[in-house]
Amino acid sequence: MPAWNELTVHEAKARLDRGDVSSRELVETLLAAIRARDSQIQGYLEVDEADALSQAEAADARRKEGRQGKLLGVPIAVKDLLNVQGQPCRCASRILEGYRxxxxxxxxxxxxxxxxxxxxxxxxxxxxxxSTTENSAFKITHNPWDLARVPGGSSGGAAAVVAADESLAALGSDTGGSVRLPASFCGCVGLKPTYGRVSRYGLTAFASSLDQIGPLTKDIRDAALLLQAMAGHDEMDSTSIPSPVPDYAAALRKGMAGMKLGLPKEYFVAGMDREVEQIVQQAIHHCEQLGATIVDVSLPMTPYAVATYYIIACAEASANLARFDGVRYGFRVKDAKDPIAMYMRTRAAGFGTEVKRRIILGTYVLSSGYYDAYYIRAQKVRALIRADFEQALQTCDALLTPVAPTAAFLLGAKTADPLQMYLNDIFTASVNLAGTCALSVPCGFTSDGLPVGLQVVGPAFGEETILRVGYAYEQTTDWRRRKPGDR
Amino acid sequence: MNYLTTIGLEVHVQLQTRTKMFCACRTDFGAAPNTQVCPVCLGYPGALPVINQEAIRLTVMTGLMVGSRINPRSKFDRKNYFYPDMPKNYQITQFDQPLCLGGAVGIECRGQARTVRLTRIHLEEDVAKNMHVRDQSRVDFNRAGHPLMEIVTEPDMHSPEEAFAFLLALKQILVYGLISPCNLEEGNLRCDVNCSVRPEGQATLGTKTEIKNMNTFKGVYQALAYELQRQVTALNAGEVIVQETRRFDSERCVTETMRTKEDAHDYRYFPDPDLMPVVLSDEQIKAWEGMLPELPHQRCDRLEREYALPPYDAKVLSADKYVADFFEEAARGAANPKTVSNWIMTEMMHLMTTKELEIRQVKITPQALAGLIKLVESQAINGAGAKAIFAILFEQGGDPAQLVGQLGLAQVSDTGTLEALVRQAIDDNPKSVADYKGGKEASFKFLMGQVMRLSKGKANPQVVQGLLKKQLGV
Incomplete structure (x- = not known):
């Protein structure tokens, strides 16, 4: 029987309901696993053990009172940019030092x-x-499957702690692939919901028109479960969409038979790692055997996606991150002689290199004289990319693609070359630009024992469809049962 | 050389909404610093704006009152610059798709009627308030996020007087429409001024300067008077006007350079991705049109018609919505509305002017004024007593009937009491009596005054007149 920390969310919930385990025992086991493993993995920035235990005890007390809850007593890890009342939320940045x-x-x-x-x-x-979690101001997270490798990013800590059984599940955020890429690299499930499906209120903004909160889980059912609890209209987020939330768990059982799945030809091109491509092709073949029809489709604007993504994301980020100025919260340099000096020195000391690079890029593309050539042009291309997806998804139910061109690479391999780094987003960023949904599901391992993810892309509000595809695939394969260190 | 003056205004108006532009915080004036704040208006990580629909309605209503075209689709943009009074270091405003386009405001200046065209009206959020205490700077974010409507005029004004008249006319409309209380001392209305001069005969406008952030109409007038003269003097001396932003020092009554065009900001406007475009249907706009309040000139006509007031009275009373409200409430059920008008136009406005108060700050209620007038009409008090009571009501409020008792101002009409006083006045002033009998009419008035004095002002003048005539044997 697996240890409590190795359970999925739905398994843990069933055990809690049956009284096999208390929330306190579950959390104690989890904290022990964190103490044992996280010095190597470095997936967490903070774990407040006393607070975790008191939350667990409160949940046990609620259960005793006969109160219900779809996740009652289940612990979840949270990416450091989501606000949880009373907890730090530093976004892995020095500039939010001390903010709660x-x-x-x-x-x-x-x-x-x-x-x-x-x-x-x-x-x-x-x-x-x-794309690697190497840009954290505080620590570098290691891939549980090979500690010398990156876990992917930006939700690398969240993916790593789920893969290492240091958490049952985690919440991440996906702006250009930040949930799906680490899910692929760490061998877990990562879901990016449709833009507007989950409220962004309380998610520290990177790029407001692209950001979505998404779950990182050990299986598809858990992804459906967490999405179910989070999804739906929120008056506090004007971009959240008031469309009804379907029963995702009910959709899982419907299978893949009769579905039409598209392969965008621009996603299967030279430059991809051969082994990764083979693994993805085998997964596609497996889907065919499950009764899906595979068709070729085209997303002609694909070559422009990464450039478009970086222009829009950086433009929005340059304004979103302006609020971190040391005036109201977080880090502030001492003894600045005037407000401008305070801003400049606080931001110079508070932000890391990559953040500064993107703020400068974003400031540049919004500047007078460049705005039309970059920002406006990028918005036009974005509309074309969205039209590509709409058209392709009219002829089929979902798309199957690789998540990334490679499996997890070595720490430091790309840190010197930002452009190479940005190309990791090539298969994921388009989905954020189009505003639709996608997930990554484990679909095999390289000869080095590194996990590879299959990306399932759906239309806007097509979460039921992609969860259905993912579940049918997952339940007829064994990849999710393999654990780091099994070899 | 003769110079022509061109003036355009940007007027910022705080809307009278209960809550802020993008969050549910209250907008009450005068609350303790940083007590009306939340993660949204403090710019905390993760907080998002939500549009206040009432602010949209008030802005559109303003547009409808001044004849603007209402944009069926407008949007909000981010204006980027760093300043400690800006929680997010960008302001949410409307850049190229404002809620209202065009429109005009009629003004009257030196007896001449003119119109000032509007360029646009848009909606944005107010900033916080910086306070400097010795070597410390503090920020009060209560004001941050208050809905702020910006009205931009065409360069249609040609003198400081016209700019002043425009502001008065605009304020009148905004107060009438319940758009903003326009309390200048609470900073409800603030103004940037653009102005230039050019030699007569020159077609192109001269180089303009902008004077920022004035919060009194008098300040706008003084700043313009100074700045225009400065420009004329400079041109006469052969100097060139530099396009720049200036500030007005209200104590020294001068404008001075704040920043020149070289260090102008690049605000890097772009559409705010946190907000959806504002789409207004024809039905919605029509519905709001139907809610338009009575405008000043309509009120004027109605006062004349309904209360049979002379045109002059109707105009004076309707100039200020709250004066007109006061009049109508006091005149409700009054035997003679003109009497109510007289009281407001003489006693009330005189006291308001000398004490520098607005009608909403005075203590007398319309009911009290109506009661006071009834006391005069029923001859319970005389005119002098009524004036004394009015002054007290104006300062302290209260019930006129009670005051009559408290102050012992009840009018004395009892002939027995008054006959004795008349007798005494005649006995004390034989010379006046002789003069009167010798045909000097003024002496009668003198004797009347003596009786009033002896009664400590309480005698009923009509009764005294009759008794005096009788005793003098007229």
Missing amino acids: SPYDATAIARLRAEGALFVGRANMDEFAMG
Whole structure:
């Protein structure tokens, strides 16, 4: 029988309901695993053990009172950019040193209402800017499958702690692939919901028109469960969409037979790692055997996606991050002689290199004289990319693609070359630009024993479809049962 | 050389909404610093704005009152600059798709009627208030996020007087429309001024300067008077006007350079991705049109018609919405509305002017004035007593009937009491009596005054007149 910390969320919930285990025991086991492993993995920035235990005891007490909750007593790790009342929320940045959230993000509040516990702040690239978690101001997270390799990013801490059984599940955020890429590199499930499906209120903004909160889990059912609890309209987020939330768990059982799945030809091109491509092709073949029809589609604007993504994301970030100025909260340099000096020195000392690079890029593309050539042009291309997806998804139910061109690479391999780093987002960023949904599901391992993810892309509000595809695939394969260190 | 003057204004108006532009914080004036704040208006990480629909309605209503075209689709943008009074270091405003386009405001200046065209009206959020205490700077974020409507005029004014008249006319409309209380001392209305001069005969406008952030109409007038003269003097001396932003020092009554065009900001406007465009349907705009309040000139006509007031009275009373409100409430059920008008236009306005008060600050209620007038009409008090009571009501409020008793001002009409006083006045002033009998009419008035004095002002003048005539044997 697996240890409590190795359970999925739905398994743990069933055990809690049956009285096999208390929330306190579950959290104690988890804290022991964190103590044993996290010095190597470095997935957490903070774990407040006393707070975790008191949350667990409160959940046990609620259960005794006969109260219900879809996640009652289940601990979840949270990427360091989501506000949880009373917890630090540093976004892995020095500039938020000392800041504690005065409020719950809407997604957090909804999970809390279902009884979830928030244990641990997961490491990330500073302000979610990066693809490896190497841009954290505080620590580098290691891939549980090979400690010399990156976990992916920017939700690398969240993916690593789930993969290492230091958490049952985690919440991340996905702006250009930041949930799906680390899910692929760490061998877990990562879901990016449709833009507007989950409220962004309380999610520290990187790029407001692209950001979505998404779960990182050990299986598809858990992803459906967490999405179910978080999804739905929120008056506090004007971009959240008031469309009804379907029953995602019910959709899982419907299978893949009769579905039409598209392969965008621009996603299967030279330059990809051969082994990764083979693994993805095998997964596609497997889907065919499950009764899906595979068709070729085209997303012609694909070559422009990464450039478009970086222009829009950086433009929005340059304004979003302006609020970190040392005036109201967080880090502030001492003895600055005037406000301008205070801003300049606080931001110079508080932000890391990659964040500064993107703020400068964003400031540049919005500047008078460049705005039309960059920002406006990028918005036009974005509209074309969205049209590509709409058209492709009219002829099929979902798209199957690789998540990234490679499996997890070595720490430091790309830190010197930002452009190479940005190309990791090539298969994921388009989905954020199009505003639709996608997930990454484990689909095999390289000969080095590194996990590889299959990306399933759906239309706007097509979460049921992609969860269905993911579940049918997952339940007929064994990849999710393999654990780091099994070899 | 003769110079022509061109003036344009940007007027910032705080809207009278209960809550802020993008969050549910209250907008009460005068609350303790940083007590009306939340993660949204403090710019905390993760907080998001939500548009206050009432602010949209008030802005559109303003547009409808001044004849603007209402934009069926407008949007909000981010204006980027760093300043400690800006929680997010960008302001949410409307850059190229404002709620209202065009429109005009009629003004009257030196007896001449003119119109000032408007360029646009848009909506944005107010900033916080910086306070400097010795070597410390403090920020009060209560004001941050208050809905702020900006009205931009065309360069249609040609003298400081016209700018002043425009502000008065605009304020009148905004107060009438319940858009903003326009309390200048609470900073409800603030103004940036653009102005230039050019030699007569020159077609192109001269180089303009902008004077920022004035919060009194008098300040706008003085700043313009100074700045225009400065520009004329400079041009006469052969100097060139530099395009720049200036500030007005109200104590020394001068304008001075704040920043020149070289260090102008690049605000890097772009659409705020946190907000959806504002789409207004025809039905919605029509519905709001139907809610338009009575405008000043309509009120004027109605006062004339309904209360049979002379045109002059109707105009004076309707100039200030709250004066007109006061009049109508006091005149409700009054035997003679003109009497109410007289009291307001003479006693009330005289005291308001000398004490520098607005009608909403005075203590007398419309009911009290109506009661006072009834006391005069029923001859319970005389005119002098009524004036004394009015002054007290104006300062302290209260019930006129009670005051009559407290102050012992009840009018004396009892002939027995008054006959004795008349007798005494005649006995004390034989010379006046002789003069009167010799045909000097003024002496009668003198004797009347003596009786009033002896009664300590309480005698009923009509009764005294009759008794005096009788005793003098007229």
